[in-house]
Amino acid sequence: MKSDIAYENDLNPSQLEAVQYYDSPLLVLAGAGSGKTRVITYKIAYLINECGFDPGSILAVTFTNKASNEMRQRVNDLLGADTDVWIRTFHSTAAKLLRVYGRMFGVDAGFSIIDGRDQVSVVRQILKKLKQDTESHKPEKYVALISRAKDSLLDAQQAGESEFSTDPLFYDIYRRYEDMLKRENLFDFGDLLFVVVRGLKRSPEALSALKRRFSYILVDEFQDTNHSQYTLVKLLAQPEGNVCVVGDDDQSIYGFRGARVENVLNFRKDYKGAKIIKLEENYRSCQNILTASSSVINRNPGRLGKTLYTKKGRGEKLSFYRASSDRNEALYIAYEIQSLILGEGYRFSDFAVFYRMNAQSRVFESTFTQAKIPYTIVGGLRFYEREEVKDILSYIRLLLNPMDEVSLRRVIAKPPRGIGQRTVDRMVDSTIALGLPFYRAAEEDDIFASRGRKVKEFIAFMKDLEGQLDTGTSSDLLTKIYEETGYPEWLEEQRKEDKLHNLDELYNAVEEFSRRNPSSPISEFIEEVSLNQGSGEEGTAGNGANNRVFLITLHNAKGLEFPVVFIAGMEEGVFPHFLSGERPEDLQEERRLCYVGMTRAMERLYFTAARIRRLYGRSIERGVSNFMTEVPGELLVCREEKGFDSPKVSYYDRGIEKKRTAPKSAVPRTRVPVDDLEENTRIVHEHFGKGRVLEVSKGIAVIRFDDGQVMKFMLQYTPIRKDNDDGD
DNA sequence: CCAATAAGTGTTTTT
DNA sequence: CACTTATTGG
Numbered sequence: 027m028k029s030d031i032a033y034e035n036d037l038n039p040s041q042l043e044a045v046q047y048y049d050s051p052l053l054v055l056a057g058a059g060s061g062k063t064r065v066i067t068y069k070i071a072y073l074i075n076e077c078g079f080d081p082g083s084i085l086a087v088t089f090t091n092k093a094s095n096e097m098r099q100r101v102n103d104l105l106g107a108d109t110d111v112w113i114r115t116f117h118s119t120a121a122k123l124l125r126v127y128g129r130m131f132g133v134d135a136g137f138s139i140i141d142g143r144d145q146v147s148v149v150r151q152i153l154k155k156l157k158q159d160t161e162s163h164k165p166e167k168y169v170a171l172i173s174r175a176k177d178s179l180l181d182a183q184q185a186g187e188s189e190f191s192t193d194p195l196f197y198d199i200y201r202r203y204e205d206m207l208k209r210e211n212l213f214d215f216g217d218l219l220f221v222v223v224r225g226l227k228r229s230p231e232a233l234s235a236l237k238r239r240f241s242y243i244l245v246d247e248f249q250d251t252n253h254s255q256y257t258l259v260k261l262l263a264q265p266e267g268n269v270c271v272v273g274d275d276d277q278s279i280y281g282f283r284g285a286r287v288e289n290v291l292n293f294r295k296d297y298k299g300a301k302i303i304k305l306e307e308n309y310r311s312c313q314n315i316l317t318a319s320s321s322v323i324n325r326n327p328g329r330l331g332k333t334l335y336t337k338k339g340r341g342e343k344l345s346f347y348r349a350s351s352d353r354n355e356a357l358y359i360a361y362e363i364q365s366l367i368l369g370e371g372y373r374f375s376d377f378a379v380f381y382r383m384n385a386q387s388r389v390f391e392s393t394f395t396q397a398k399i400p401y402t403i404v405g406g407l408r409f410y411e412r413e414e415v416k417d418i419l420s421y422i423r424l425l426l427n428p429m430d431e432v433s434l435r436r437v438i439a440k441p442p443r444g445i446g447q448r449t450v451d452r453m454v455d456s457t458i459a460l461g462l463p464f465y466r467a468a469e470e471d472d473i474f475a476s477r478g479r480k481v482k483e484f485i486a487f488m489k490d491l492e493g494q495l496d497t498g499t500s501s502d503l504l505t506k507i508y509e510e511t512g513y514p515e516w517l518e519e520q521r522k523e524d525k526l527h528n529l530d531e532l533y534n535a536v537e538e539f540s541r542r543n544p545s546s547p548i549s550e551f552i553e554e555v556s557l558n559q560g561s562g563e564e565g566t567a568g569n570g571a572n573n574r575v576f577l578i579t580l581h582n583a584k585g586l587e588f589p590v591v592f593i594a595g596m597e598e599g600v601f602p603h604f605l606s607g608e609r610p611e612d613l614q615e616e617r618r619l620c621y622v623g624m625t626r627a628m629e630r631l632y633f634t635a636a637r638i639r640r641l642y643g644r645s646i647e648r649g650v651s652n653f654m655t656e657v658p659g660e661l662l663v664c665r666e667e668k669g670f671d672s673p674k675v676s677y678y679d680r681g682i683e684k685k686r687t688a689p690k691s692a693v694p695r696t697r698v699p700v701d702d703l704e705e706n707t708r709i710v711h712e713h714f715g716k717g718r719v720l721e722v723s724k725g726i727a728v729i730r731f732d733d734g735q736v737m738k739f740m741l742q743y744t745p746i747r748k749d750n751d752d753g754d
Numbered sequence: 755c756c757a758a759t760a761a762g763t764g765t766t767t768t769t
Numbered sequence: 770c771a772c773t774t775a776t777t778g779g
Contacts, residue, residue: 089769117769142768150773164764215769283768383766385770405768439757446756557769581767603766619767642765643770 031071031104037064044270044303045069048077048242051263051297052270053290057334058319058625059310059587062272063093066244067100069270070111073242082110083241085262087119089250089280091558093585094118097246112240116255118557120218123236125553130232131225137211138427139556143411145169145214148432152202158195168199175200176216177252177284179223209458210429219254226261236262247584248273248293252284260296267297275330276323279581279619281611291330308334308625310587312341314661315631319624322656326614345632346596346654346664352386352636354667356393357712359592359634361744363399363575366590366630368726368738374400376589378576380623382601385641386594387577394575404578410555414517414525415532419552421507425492426549428463441516444480453481465489487511500548501537508533580623591627593620596635597648620653633657637667665714665733703727708749711739716749 033042041061044054045068056062070086073079088094098113114122121139128135140148149165149172171193175185182201185191207214213221226233243263245251248271251259263269271293278287294300308316316336323329349355359379366372379390384406394401409415417440420433427433431454438445457464465485487510494506508514508529517525539551576588580601595601602616624631633654638647654662703709707719709729717731727746730736739746 091769115769218769280768282766385765388770442757444756448755579767600766605766615767641770642763644765 031068031075033068033072037061037068038307040303040305040307041065041068044305045072047301047303048073048268048270049301051267051293051300053248053293053297053300053302054270054272054305055290055302055330055332056272056274056305057308057332058274058277058622059308060305060334061307061309062246062274062305063097063100063585065305066246066270066272067097067104069244070101070109071104074105074111079242082112083239084244085112085114085119085240085242086244086246087114087116087259088246089115090582090585091115091118093246096585115557116251116258117215117218120222120258121213121553121557123222124213124218127232127235130229130235131221133221133225134211136427137213138423138430138433139218139553140207140212140214140432141411141556142169142215144212144432145172147435148203148206149199151435152199152206155202156195156198163195168196168203171196172200172203173214173216174284176214176220177254179220179254179257181220206431210431211427212430212432216254219258223254223257223261226258233261237266241268243269245269245271245273247277249275249278249287249290250280250285251289252280252286254284256286256289264297267299269297274332276326276332276618277584277622279584279615279622281615304332306332306334308336310628311336311625312338312629314341314343315624315627318344318631318657318661319621321658322617322624322653323621325656326617342630344657344662345630346634346657346662347632347667348635348637348650348665349667350637352389352595352639352641353393354712355594355634355636356389357397358667359390359594359632360393360397360399361739362592362632363590364397364744365737365739372590374573374575377592378578378583378586378588378590378626379592379594380578380580380583380626381594382580382603382619383595384579386600389640390577390594394577400574401577402574404576405582406579409528409531412525412528414513414522414528418504418507418511418513418529418532419555421491421511422503422548422552425488425495426552428465428492429457431457434464437511438484441512443484445484449481465492495548500540500546500551501533503548504533504536580619583626584622587626587628589628590630590632591623592632592634593623594634595639596633596651596654597639598651599646599648600639600641601651602653617653617656703748709746710749711744711746 033045037045038061041064044052044065054062054065056065066086070084073084074081086094086097088097094113094115098109098111101109101111101113112119124131124133124137125135146165146169149168153159153163153165153168171191175181175190178190180188180190182197182204185200186197190196206212207217226236240262243259245259250273259269259271273290275287275290278285278290281287294302311319313336316334320334347355347358349358363372363374363377366377367374381387381390387403387406390401391403410419417437420436424430424433424437434454435450438450453464465488491503491506491510494503514526514529517529536548536551539546539554543550576586578586580593593601598604601620602613606612606616635650635654636648638645703719703722705719705721708716709719710716711729711731714731714735714737715733717729719727720730720736721728726738728736728738729746
């Protein structure tokens, strides 16, 4: 196929240089919105079309599945066909290598992958065995330590030798954790990379095999690489230098999971003759947004420093709104979205709401549902992490890997079948002692028999299901599991409609998978969902397939862009998060996160805060985030919520002391008095205060508020009423 | 020894 | 609020 890509036309001079350069290792310092994905995708096309690289020998790594899917799509569009280029996340690259070259790496390629919550339950198990209370020794803390050790390529012994932690208990826990995972052929996320890197270091054959396999390597979001990821790239790309990394030190936001910005800063030292190209023209944001975000990020010391510029106009000023409560913060955003749609012709999909914590999404979900604003939640409690979905998947995992104690413990009492903790402990002990999967061990050890019929029944039906594993389709197997476990009936008894619905969704997902990959075993489905944690049907509401507002954490927002962005929860303690307050580098990472959020916005950028926020069942009053003071005042329009009666306290929050609060539904209550609105009527809007009606037609009112703002509202959904001040 | 219920508690970000 | 552990009744 002849190449007809207009490189010179489609790319600016720096981008073009980055695409065409391949004489030595290349570091592209790409500012926010400077077209870095464009560079990577065009470079892949260029390598194939102009330099004669075999597509299958190019490896392009990203951090999220979302990013890799998008990149594949764009490469396919450029090349006009489905490409063989390896476009994968780091973890999926490592998993694939281990599945294919398991023997070379000395691992059993039938391993299962466990997620963070499984890790916690393993550590909890270990702490129990060690008779340590989980109050003072939090499992999560040890999981984090273990993960960081693996990121740093330290096993339990090496961690001990290098005094990785000051907690002496840690090494014992880590060692037991390793033993258990090994015994059960389980890999956590950190293992995937750790085992590959260790294998490459130990085995020159493996290393040279992979070097032959991959002739060029591209890495996206290089500032987010941890030590093991950095080492993997280095092993594959040194000394040949066939590598291009793209990153932005200002967007490093994953320090908490071991990312090292220094990897960007040190690239030139580690790769001899490395070329550095900066991309500084921003194609995304208006000048005001760019200026404001630069002003924020400038507070951070030790940056490489870039000067971003744009040819776009100044655009609107940024806006800050402080609501009285989290609920009213969400309402404000809902009205603002409706107003911009009516007044400026935006669509729902032009908007995104960013927040620091997943817990903040709930209030937006309920408020948007009420306001009839369709939304999509990205991240949060993902589909494949939901209890009922994980339970069913665990049955499959247990069938695929009968040594998997984590899955066994998960499913054994779901639904309850008369087998408890104590019996499982015995089953597991026996399994360990005999080194056999539990349903083989049952034949060797009458401990199982002594527990009577219940255990035998469980084993019998698991054996039966095992027999079904290789016969029939994946969806047949799922049907069988639904039938034999009685899980759906169990949910039905408890009236868990949502959960039942999720099992239907799961069935659809499996069926869809079978259709897409007719010859693939169900293990590949499990692999996909284990690594692709973000995919699947997310929580959605409203109709219209793609025209939805995005609700998303700041971390997940990286790499995306939206015409209008709301950054919610701009409160000290929420953002920056109070746990990041201790060390200055943590605060700097929060600031980079703020920068990432701000630079997603193309045309309009709003900050919002709540004076009082309900979180973890408590209502707490908080001050405004210090980040707000870092946005230049002349670029920011600030407003505070105005209530119906009092300028400060809203109506909704009178019952902060856990007394009953105002009626749940704001919509019907506010609809009443507006029917007779006409031109020139004085009104009060719950959030924007007093104003005058300029125009009313088809249920939409145009209002000029006393502070000069003109906004449009759908009367049906807006808390507005006639101003009766004169009368009283 | 199992399973349902009550009480208590900690509060981030993700592959 | 959501999730873990302690308790009690079977």
